Amino acid sequence: MGPSERICTPQNSGVPPAQAGEFQPLRIGSLSLETPVVLAPMAGVTNYPFRSLCRDYGAGLFVSEMITARGFLLGNKLTTKLAAVHPGEHPRSIQIYGSDPKDLGQMVARLVDEGIDHIDINFGCPVPKVTRQGGGSAIPAKPRLLARLVRAMVAHAQDVPVTVKMRIGIDAQTLTHMEAGRAAQEEGAAAVGLHARTAAQLYSGDADWEAIGQLKSALQVPVLGNGDIFECWDALRMMRETHCDGVIVGRGCLGRPWLFGEFVAVFSGQEPAPPPNLGGVLEVMEEHGRRLTELFGEELGVRQMRKWTSWYLRGFRGAAGVRAQLSRLGTFDEMRPLISTLGLEQAFPRQALRASRAKGGRTQRVKLPEGYLDDRDDDTPPKGPHTADEIRAWEKALGAG
Numbered sequence: 549m550g551p552s553e554r555i556c557t558p559q560n561s562g563v564p565p566a567q568a569g570e571f572q573p574l575r576i577g578s579l580s581l582e583t584p585v586v587l588a589p590m591a592g593v594t595n596y597p598f599r600s601l602c603r604d605y606g607a608g609l610f611v612s613e614m615i616t617a618r619g620f621l622l623g624n625k626l627t628t629k630l631a632a633v634h635p636g637e638h639p640r641s642i643q644i645y646g647s648d649p650k651d652l653g654q655m656v657a658r659l660v661d662e663g664i665d666h667i668d669i670n671f672g673c674p675v676p677k678v679t680r681q682g683g684g685s686a687i688p689a690k691p692r693l694l695a696r697l698v699r700a701m702v703a704h705a706q707d708v709p710v711t712v713k714m715r716i717g718i719d720a721q722t723l724t725h726m727e728a729g730r731a732a733q734e735e736g737a738a739a740v741g742l743h744a745r746t747a748a749q750l751y752s753g754d755a756d757w758e759a760i761g762q763l764k765s766a767l768q769v770p771v772l773g774n775g776d777i778f779e780c781w782d783a784l785r786m787m788r789e790t791h792c793d794g795v796i797v798g799r800g801c802l803g804r805p806w807l808f809g810e811f812v813a814v815f816s817g818q819e820p821a822p823p824p825n826l827g828g829v830l831e832v833m834e835e836h837g838r839r840l841t842e843l844f845g846e847e848l849g850v851r852q853m854r855k856w857t858s859w860y861l862r863g864f865r866g867a868a869g870v871r872a873q874l875s876r877l878g879t880f881d882e883m884r885p886l887i888s889t890l891g892l893e894q895a896f897p898r899q900a901l902r903a904s905r906a907k908g909g910r911t912q913r914v915k916l917p918e919g920y921l922d923d924r925d926d927d928t929p930p931k932g933p934h935t936a937d938e939i940r941a942w943e944k945a946l947g948a949g
């Protein structure tokens with residue numbers, strides 16, 4: 549396929565594939581990734597079935613959804629399942645959520661014993677339940693606290709790279725990425741991932757790619773740019789514009805795991821294959837369903853698949869008409885007859901390339917503990933969920949599983 553038949557939106561029609569030698573492999577500590585692309589950690593999404601599906605199409609690093617350190621250490625059933633080791637998953641990458649340095653150190657030590665290859669820490673979660681306690685995206689506002697948490701992890705990581713993922717700040721008045729990025733680097737973080745929005749912005753508006761370039765020019769460790777990569781060409785544009793070392797891709801791959809094959813193509817100088825038609829998408833859905841069933845069992849697997857069906861079918865003609873039935877899916881066998889009624893030869897809809905698949909355009913006033921920003925030098929760890937019941941309630945609120 550030549551550039552004139554390229555299936556993309558107008559802003560990407562003239563973007564050339566990578567030139568030989570234009571981009572270096574992404575080096576994160578001892579890891580070296582020829583295609584500098586990372587699957588974003590996404591709660592309730594990047595479990596093993598989806599990670600393995602994305603990996604089968606492409607290459608890169610495929611990060612787990614966030615795993616709460618406390619839940620992991622307490623042996624919480626769901627957390628344990630989500631953090632489990634799967635044979636053949638290499639490099640194996642986990643994102644941790646936690647704010648107690650002792651918990652973080654212990655979890656890292658255990659993961660290292662199990663042979664983990666990469667550990668990321670979540671300093672970007674904007675959910676009120678989390679920030680109200682001073683966790684997640686509230687942490688970078690206190691660089692000494694962030695430093696303390698990173699230090700606790702790096703101290704137990706041996707030669708496993710620890711990376712940090714954060715946002716650009718709390719809101720437009722409190723931008724924190726430069727100071728927080730430097731603090732992470734100083735404590736031995738092997739790379740810093742930046743979702744170029746504030747916590748107040750949630751997922752709305754355009755990500756501020758200039759902030760990614762600004763951080764890149766200030767740090768020696770690799771910077772991973774994140775925000776609004778919906779087409780493989782966006783990854784090239786982000787790297788060319790910001791000079792970041794790699795990209796993290798979130799919503800763009802929801803219901804589009806083949807995007808990872810497209811990244812491999814464009815980073816190796818080629819035009820990507822066109823996305824599958826509806827029949828091809830249905831086959832991917834069925835494979836995804838098989839993998840969900842293997843890990844979670846049929847009942848929970850089907851329940852999980854319900855939300856995926858609307859992501860997979862986004863933009864196809866007639867999809868709205870079967871949405872209600874698919875959202876009540878009882879068995880995987882019901883998918884084919886229902887979706888076949890839409891015409892399996894339908895080509896992939898161009899307008900679906902940048903369609904919002906999750907997390908609408910809301911903004912928020914970020915909830916912080918009383919007086920939280922009064923002492924930015926404070927490094928006291930916030931209280932997180934502690935008991936098994938509190939952890940379960942948390943994970944439910946955050947959408948894990």
Ligand SMILES: Cc1cc2nc3c(=O)[nH]c(=O)nc-3n(C[C@H](O)[C@H](O)[C@H](O)COP(=O)(O)O)c2cc1C
Pocket residue numbers: 588589590591592593613614643670671672673713743774775776777796797798799800906907
């Ligand atoms: C459903 C969903 C769940 C998410 N869960 C997490 C998470 O567990 N950890 C995290 O660091 N970010 C999480 N994020 C944020 C993404 O990792 C990413 O930073 C964000 O979506 C911006 O990238 P994008 O524009 O490519 O989607 C989540 C995003 C979505 C849409």
